[in-house]
Amino acid sequence: MLSIIGVDQMGDYGYYAAKLAQEKTVAAEAPGPRILRAAQFLQFPGQMLDWNRDGDAVNLPVMKTQPVAVDEIAHLLLALADGSEQRERLGLAGPAAEDLADLVGQVAAHRGIDVTINTTVQSQAMADGACLPGPGAVIAGPDFATWLSDQD
Template identity: 50%
Template sequence: MRIAIAGATGLVGRSLASRARQSGHTVVELSRSSGVDLRSGPVPDLTGVDAVIDVTNSSSMEQHEATTFFTSVAETLGRAATAAGIRRTVVLSIIGVDRTPEDGYFVAKLAHEHAVSEHAPGVRILRAAQFHDFADQMLGWVRDGSTATIPDWPVQPVDVDEVARLLLELATREEGSELSEVAGPRPERLPDMVARVDPSVAVTDGPVSDAIAGGALLAGPGTTIAGDGFADWLARSR
């Protein structure tokens, strides 16, 4: 198959593009580095493409900016895919975006889902738990010298490569659910994850919403459980 990947140079996009090529597919990279700006540029020509996978990510966590980014990308990709007669669009989202209205970025991702469903053909949505890498990302965002205040999120982290595997399956197989979820095998506390990523940092638990504290970001019934737990991933990555 010929598969277009929006966000092909990001964390998920790189893993996805590599896996697709190893499986014998032709990858069309849609990213600014390849000359395609899905937010403000012209609609890309997707003639000959069989499926589109959207793993784009907003550089802003602020609700309005992130919503504008995601909905613009969804509309641009949807118009291009429809014009090219593409049958399948797959988009990556996050577990719990429909249960966390107090978090601006999650609200933006839910708007992303809605915009893709409105504009794109043959939509399948994969909601993933936070990646194992998220602890290191969070530390980079909030670290203050040798200390860091980390929101006390219960999460069920998953390996990026497993997410890429499922995205590719959703794009290439005939049968599939319109909405599916994937998470890792074990729940973790985000502050504990950060402390294990860098034991030199003094971690303080930060505030968390009632929805997230109640497990909105954890696997629910029907969630696909995939890959290694955080401890195994961390040992392997080191």
């Protein structure tokens, strides 16, 4: 099962609460459950720009993240499924911790869009780094700047 790093630290914070409930169901009901908690995808800052743009402003939560390539997630999910990865639960993140607002700003600049980025603390856990990997997490793939430079 694919889940999210820090999902157990978010309390009732929207989608994270639903993912935690899904994790608990899988752990209780699935035979031999394996759970991958991944950081946000490298595409996430672009999505946040698109979803939260209001004219020339973008309103975002304060969030620390360590985005990871989707193909790294796919490889590790396959390893969990075929048994070549034996851990029942593990984390996966890219190589560098970043602030979401900075990443969204990089995407906007890459696209040639001039926006003002506004941030508010919507989840203290998220602002404090709950979405960053813990000890023992797999660190893989390109950093955000490298990935972004390869985008059209």
